[in-house]
Amino acid sequence: MIEANRRELLLALAGLAGVGILKFPTIAMAAEELVVTTYGGSWEQFWRASLLPAFTKKTGDAPKLDVALGRVITTNMRAAGVGHSPYGVVMTNEIYATVLRSEGHFEKLNLDKIPSYADLYPVATGTDGWAAVGLISPIGIGYRTDMVATSPKSWKDFWNNPEFKGKTGLYSIQNSAGKMMLMLASLMYGGDIHNIDVGFRKLAELGKVMQTDFNMSTMMSTGEVVIAPFDFGEIARLRNQGLPVDCVIPEEGLLMWDQTFNIAKGLATSDLANSYIDFILSPQGQDLLMRTFFVSPVNRKVEIPADLRRDVPVSGNDMERFIKWDWEFMNKNAETIARRWNDTFGA
Amino acid sequence: MNRSLRPLFLIAPAAMLIGVFLILPYLNIIVMSFRAPAQSTPYGLGFSTESYARFFSDSYYIRALAQTLWLGLATTAICLVLGFPVALQIARSTARWRGILYGLTLSPLLVGIVVRSFGWTILLGNNGVINRGLRELGLIGAPLPLMYNSFGIVVALAHVFLPFMILPILSALQLVDPALENAARSLGASRMTVFRRIVLPLALPGVQSGVILVFVLAVSAYVTPMLVGGMRVKTMAMIVVDTLLDQFQWPLGSALALMLSLATAAAVLVFVSLTRVRWR
Known part of the structure; x- marks a missing residue:
């Protein structure tokens, strides 16, 4: 059995107080x-x-x-x-x-x-x-006004306009905007956001896209991509810095x-x-x-x-133009979806 | 205090640090990797080997591991080929030049890895400095695939980790007595023979350290493959992060992390046994 005198007990308490100062979570709870x-x-x-x-x-x-x-x-x-x-x-x-x-x-x-x-x-x-x-942060279609001849109007322009081929940016599947693009493709071409077989098939038709985890602005500003899902606030920031970019609300609705x-x-x-x-x-x-x-x-x-x-x-009536997503479905199938995405866009 | 206990007290702080911040987390990862997988919680009740079964039965993970090891191997080989002559040159320089070259070798380490990797994206991108320059010179019509692939990643990793190869080799070469080479030359050995029979064997401990350092750093690299690979090339480190933080599958993520560690350790052991240095 461990025996302790009063001095040792005081030292032990002082030690605990010291740990408290260090903010060890179980001892120093900020209740x-x-x-x-x-x-x-x-x-x-x-x-x-x-x-x-x-x-x-x-x-x-x-x-x-x-x-x-x-x-x-x-x-x-x-x-x-x-x-x-x-x-x-x-x-x-x-x-x-x-x-x-x-x-x-x-x-x-x-x-x-x-x-x-x-x-x-x-x-x-x-x-x-x-x-x-x-x-x-509403997400529409952002594009370089100096590098694109025909301004996009629809999400389907990602597939239909040949001048975007090889210069399309997408958020990766780790980003919710990547997941939204999959559900969007499933919705537009398969009739339902859950129809991801069709979604993946259509995404594969985009060919080699430039992916990013979070920062699309850099690729847009260097001209690596000329079109991408983009939030309006970021486009405003780039435009106010002098970059020739714009963003449109697509016919099918907005991501966010x-x-x-x-x-x-x-x-x-x-x-x-x-x-x-x-x-x-x-x-x-x-x-x-x-x-x-x-x-x-x-x-x-x-x-x-x-x-x-x-x-x-x-704002106003446009606040009803956001497409509704199923995050529980995406979370439940996260691993399969991430793997299929990587297979689709892998090098 | 008992004299025989004194060394134990001296190593106690370091041992405690390693125990708390390395061994305990590793044990935790090992235990977690055997937890039962679950859907709505990070892990289920009880234990299971399912995560390991998934790794071994799924070609996706095996391919990713093989690709990661290959990237590490290629990076290490390039660093060795580029780094050895540099280390040799620095070791042979005068004291004044040695200081300058030593500083130049270290200088990339003063810049963060994110910045260095980002620099490569500016150089190698489809609209980057190299492709734009070649296009404007009329040498190419379409951009060369310098980035968003394994090539770009290896180039960037080799640049990022080159100092870690040069420095250990340099340390070993500086210990080589020039009189040995002079003696061999005076006895008729060619420059190549001197290099092969004297310089290289004596530099081997440094080569070994450099190779292990660069290989381990390269296979566990995350930022550079992510930035330069453009998310197209998936390394094990990236898959582990995705599995743990985005898919919330802690047992599988832990198993994948351990398999990467084991494969790396195995590769290092094979290398060490092939290049065994005889310490006397």
Whole structure:
């Protein structure tokens, strides 16, 4: 048996306190602090410099910011287990949120504390109160105006216009935009987003495409690709930097990168979490996001100012032009689909 | 303190670091690889060898592993062929030049791997510097396939990892006493014989270290194959990341990671046994 005198016990306690300072998760739990997530780079800068200070000014509360991509958030929350999330409010694409929600990591929003929820476009409220889409980056067809003779109008132009052959960019299957392209091809040529046999056959007809995991702008700016699925905000950024690019809303509808806001289960700061989400969805929060990232506001009360209409072209009635996807289907068949994609586009 | 225990205390911090940050995670990966696969959770109840069965029965994974090893082998061979003469030249230089050349060899390491790999995409792309230059000179009509394939990846990896080949070989060559070569030459040996019978055997420990370093780094590379391969060439490292983080299949991802480690270790062991250095 280990015997310890008072001095040794004090040392041991001091040691534990030291570990607490190091923030070992099991010992130093930040129980009462709300942790909200965003992405790195310009997202983090905006959250720290503008969004969180505005929220603090309005409510007096100051959430802690953590930076992580959806795949990292998913991994960390799974590793921590249900009810022990390292995050309070999780911002991520719905494709990741679907997985975590089905595993019980989230709790329903308290809509009484989120009055802005009632003002959202239907496209932002598709989860029956489990989450709200706080940011929408609509994805249309982006193209180089100086390298393309016939401007695209339809997603089918990827297949039908020979001048795009060998110069088409696609997001890889790891990106939700890659998965959307597969479902889109299945829908356009097979009548159903689940008809992926047809989707893959049609994608194969595109031949060698340029793929990227996340950054299409570089390939577009170097001229490696002349056409690609592109979010309007990024096209606006490139255009404002002087690159000859434009983006159109295709006849068949829009893809989108959605950022859903979810609350972790068993959160001690649940009220604050709901209040934070309300701020994100409010006209004030949406206006800040729109001006920085050129995202389409999800709140119907937000008017697009005249000087932003070119950079934020999707709003009002166009908010009904997003195609609906089946993320559960894609997640369930993720491995098979990734392998077929790699076989289709492999070197 | 007992004198015989003192070395144990000295290595304790390093041993603890290795234990906590290498051995424990590895054990965790081994256990995870034997977990039962599941659909709506990262892994199911109980244990299973299904992930390994899938690896061995599926040509997709075997092909990816073979391709990864081949990329590693090609990169290592190119680094060796390019790196040995450079190391030899630096070792033979005057002290002043040696410092300059040593600095030049190290300089690529001062730039991040992402930036270096991205630089290659600017050079090798279909609309990149090389293809555009050749097109404008009228030498080619269509772009040469320099990127988005294994060729581009090997070129970029060889550039990224070349210093890791040069430095160990240089260290070994600097230990070679020039008097040995002079003695051999004075006894009538040709330059080639001196190189083959004296320089190369004495440089072998450095070659061995360099080859192992470059090979292990190349087969586990992620950023360069992703950027330069344009997601068309799938290496095992990329498949492991996809399986773990995008498909959420922890047992299969762990099994794939372990198979890559085992195959790499086996290749290194074969190489070491073929090039055994006799330490005296």
